[in-house]
Amino acid sequence: MRSLRIIWLIAWKELKVLLRSRSTMLVIFLPGIVLYATFAAIFAGPAGRPFRAGLVDLDDSPGSHQLVEALQANNVKITTTETGEPDGPPLTVESAKRLIRKQGKFRVALIIPKGFGDAPDMLSGDRHKGVELYFDETQAYEAETMTGMLQMAAGRKLLETGASLFGHRAATQSTQPSVGDEKPDWMLVHVHKIGVGDIGHGPIHAEHVFLAGLVPMFVLFSASNGARNLLAEMGSGSIRRLLAAPISPAHVLLGTMLYGVILSFFQCYAMYLFAWLVFGVQIWQMAAGLFVLSLATCMATTGFGMLMGAYCRTAEQLDAIGTVIILAMSAVGGSMVPRWIMPEWMLPYGKLTINGWAYDGFIALVRNEGLAGILNESAVLVGIAAACAILGSLIMSRRLRFEQGR
Amino acid sequence: MNVLTVANLRKSYGQLAAVRDVSFAIDSGEIFGLLGPNGAGKSTTINIISTLLAADSGQVVLCGDANLSPIQQRRLIGYVPQEISLAERMTARENLSLVGRLYDLAGANLKDRVAAMLTAVGLTERADDVVSTFSGGMKRRLNIAAGLLHEPKLVLLDEPTAGVDPQSRAYIFEIVERLAAEGRAVLYTTHYMEEAERLCARVGIVDHGQILAMGTLDELVNRVGAKRELILEMPGLTAQSAERLAARLGGATHSLDDGALRLTISSPEHALLSAVRAADELGLTPKSIRVDEPTLETVFLSLTGRALRD
Numbered sequence: 004m005r006s007l008r009i010i011w012l013i014a015w016k017e018l019k020v021l022l023r024s025r026s027t028m029l030v031i032f033l034p035g036i037v038l039y040a041t042f043a044a045i046f047a048g049p050a051g052r053p054f055r056a057g058l059v060d061l062d063d064s065p066g067s068h069q070l071v072e073a074l075q076a077n078n079v080k081i082t083t084t085e086t087g088e089p090d091g092p093p094l095t096v097e098s099a100k101r102l103i104r105k106q107g108k109f110r111v112a113l114i115i116p117k118g119f120g121d122a123p124d125m126l127s128g129d130r131h132k133g134v135e136l137y138f139d140e141t142q143a144y145e146a147e148t149m150t151g152m153l154q155m156a157a158g159r160k161l162l163e164t165g166a167s168l169f170g171h172r173a174a175t176q177s178t179q180p181s182v183g184d185e186k187p188d189w190m191l192v193h194v195h196k197i198g199v200g201d202i203g204h205g206p207i208h209a210e211h212v213f214l215a216g217l218v219p220m221f222v223l224f225s226a227s228n229g230a231r232n233l234l235a236e237m238g239s240g241s242i243r244r245l246l247a248a249p250i251s252p253a254h255v256l257l258g259t260m261l262y263g264v265i266l267s268f269f270q271c272y273a274m275y276l277f278a279w280l281v282f283g284v285q286i287w288q289m290a291a292g293l294f295v296l297s298l299a300t301c302m303a304t305t306g307f308g309m310l311m312g313a314y315c316r317t318a319e320q321l322d323a324i325g326t327v328i329i330l331a332m333s334a335v336g337g338s339m340v341p342r343w344i345m346p347e348w349m350l351p352y353g354k355l356t357i358n359g360w361a362y363d364g365f366i367a368l369v370r371n372e373g374l375a376g377i378l379n380e381s382a383v384l385v386g387i388a389a390a391c392a393i394l395g396s397l398i399m400s401r402r403l404r405f406e407q408g409r
Numbered sequence: 410m411n412v413l414t415v416a417n418l419r420k421s422y423g424q425l426a427a428v429r430d431v432s433f434a435i436d437s438g439e440i441f442g443l444l445g446p447n448g449a450g451k452s453t454t455i456n457i458i459s460t461l462l463a464a465d466s467g468q469v470v471l472c473g474d475a476n477l478s479p480i481q482q483r484r485l486i487g488y489v490p491q492e493i494s495l496a497e498r499m500t501a502r503e504n505l506s507l508v509g510r511l512y513d514l515a516g517a518n519l520k521d522r523v524a525a526m527l528t529a530v531g532l533t534e535r536a537d538d539v540v541s542t543f544s545g546g547m548k549r550r551l552n553i554a555a556g557l558l559h560e561p562k563l564v565l566l567d568e569p570t571a572g573v574d575p576q577s578r579a580y581i582f583e584i585v586e587r588l589a590a591e592g593r594a595v596l597y598t599t600h601y602m603e604e605a606e607r608l609c610a611r612v613g614i615v616d617h618g619q620i621l622a623m624g625t626l627d628e629l630v631n632r633v634g635a636k637r638e639l640i641l642e643m644p645g646l647t648a649q650s651a652e653r654l655a656a657r658l659g660g661a662t663h664s665l666d667d668g669a670l671r672l673t674i675s676s677p678e679h680a681l682l683s684a685v686r687a688a689d690e691l692g693l694t695p696k697s698i699r700v701d702e703p704t705l706e707t708v709f710l711s712l713t714g715r716a717l718r719d
Contacts, residue, residue: 239492240492240494241490241492241493241494241495243461243488243492243494244490244495245511247461247490248511249480249481249483249512249513250511251480
């Protein structure tokens with residue numbers, strides 16, 4: 004009995020200490036809730052989240068309209084304008100290809116050629132031209148999904164028109180993934196699948212996608228290191244040796260941030276090198292762009308770390324709050340789940356995060372877009388770095404001056 | 410010319426007046442002590458002098474030049490903070506090299522200065538050991554060395570012996586005395602009167618942000634009229650016996666407190682002999698006899714009505 008009592012006493016002491024530390028409670032309970040909320044928002048909702056597809060209907064016939072209606076009945080959300088708004092500029096083949104790659108407004112682009120309605124399915128024999136399906140190589144299975152949906156839509160159309168299904172599988176059955184440009188005899192609509200973008204660096208696999216997502220997340224975690232050390236020194240008073248020397252608070256802050264950038268930069272390359280050695284990710288073929296993007300990312304994460312530190316009183320508080328913020332940013336920004344899976348309403352929020360911009364930049368490099376392809380992303384990241392660093396430094400500088408006299 | 414002149418310094422934090430009209434001066438080769446309890450304003454005063462904190466009003470003049478910029482002032486000042494301001498995972502030599510570079514020391518000069526400081530604080534043998542392996546006393550010594558690398562004219566030591574063992578404390582005292590012998594002006598803050606009595610040529614008694622009294626130990630003692638006392642402990646001593654004993658000792662001012670007779674005296678040697686003889690003649694047997702010299706504790710008590718350690 005005594006042993007149980009003592010055991011409970013010790014456990015109770017730990018709980019009591021924990022309950023008195025709000026920051027520790029925060030870091031224990033909040034991350035799980037935040038992540039759950041984010042993933043639930045991404046994946047929850049009615050079954051069969053709408054599949055977004057751009058459409059360029061060059062035929063504009065009753066036949067093509069019927070196919071489109073059937074697709075919409077199968078929970079495919081069709082976009083016919085560049086902006087997604089009804090009054091936006093109409094999609095063209097070129098703009099559709101561009102928008103798949105860059106902005107993710109739709110996952111695939113369906114081009115219905117002129118004359119489709121005259122021979123809308125394979126029953127029409129050689130007159131059937133099929134449809135063109137443009138897709139992003141980073142999400143190759145989207146093409147397969149859309150192909151299946153097209154078959155289902157075509158089958159539904161056939162059932163509605165009462166056409167004979169002799170010699171074909173019913174449209175209500177699951178389709179098998181198609182291979183290249185062949186014409187399997189069970190397909191109702193022939194689909195010409197065309198991948199968008201140059202995959203000169205080899206096929207884009209999950210290891211590219213995860214590298215793009217995880218690198219910014221983990222440099223964010225280490226980004227607050229410099230600010231954390233500074234807060235710890237301010238808390239212990241040992242910062243005063245530095246401040247009593249013939250230097251300014253700006254020296255201290257810039258030196259701290261430089262440390263953060265250097266540390267983060269080496270962290271990036273440690274991950275890149277591992278990815279190259281173990282998974283064959285071809286980092287050397289995008290060396291220049293990777294250097295620029297990594298530097299911009301590290302500057303942004305370090306500046307953000309300084310800003311977070313400026314608003315925290317203690318190193319422990321920074322750890323707690325920083326963890327929650329970084330996990331939330333990483334979840335929304337595409338570090339944990341690719342952004343193209345997220346619901347539309349969530350997509351713009353990814354662009355409010357460092358992760359989102361770094362992710363897009365990395366994918367652009369993998370697509371062989373080179374330095375020109377990451378100019379936008381790098382500029383935004385450097386802008387974030389400057390804004391966060393300036394604001395964080397102003398606040399920290401004032402705190403350092405106050406700290407001097409403590 | 411005084412190395413440091415502080416005139417009418419004031420600093421408040423909201424309603425709290427941390428430093429109130431503080432003025433003093435320190436000459437080269439002099440150790441000036443600021444003695445007071447915790448919260449008296451000693452560290453705030455040092456922080457203002459070291460330019461870490463801006464005063465609300467008043468003036469700090471270094472080496473007779475009132476127009477020095479804060480950066481220029483810091484080059485003349487060696488600041489040894491109360492906190493151990495060292496990188497624990499670096500060696501002693503690396504810590505000193507880092508600080509030296511902050512003061513623009515470089516090359517052979519830096520190397521020589523680092524070696525000299527390590528020798529001066531007795532850490533040469535541990536020069537390449539990581540600071541986290543040092544004892545508290547060793548860290549304190551290294552902390553002092555870091556403040557002296559650039560050969561400052563004025564050394565500010567903020568309670569440099571806090572939490573230190575007696576051996577290291579004695580070592581630190583030697584270092585401080587050597588600084589004065591080298592011609593540096595030293596401002597030493599402490600709440601230990603024995604440190605101030607041992608080291609300081611002059612002492613400023615500080616309480617509630619004010620210097621209550623300032624001068625040499627003798628001046629302070631005379632100012633408050635503190636006297637030497639001969640104390641004879643004789644349990645059961647009556648007031649009558651005490652009067653007779655005091656009369657035998659020339660009518661010395663005296664008081665009786667719970668069996669302890671306190672007599673004000675001028676010469677301890679003469680008084681001791683006389684007291685023993687007088688007690689013997691009266692058939693009294695003292696349990697103990699001692700002479701209490703007036704101390705800064707006495708001065709502080711007299712000035713503030715409470716003990717230094719209250």
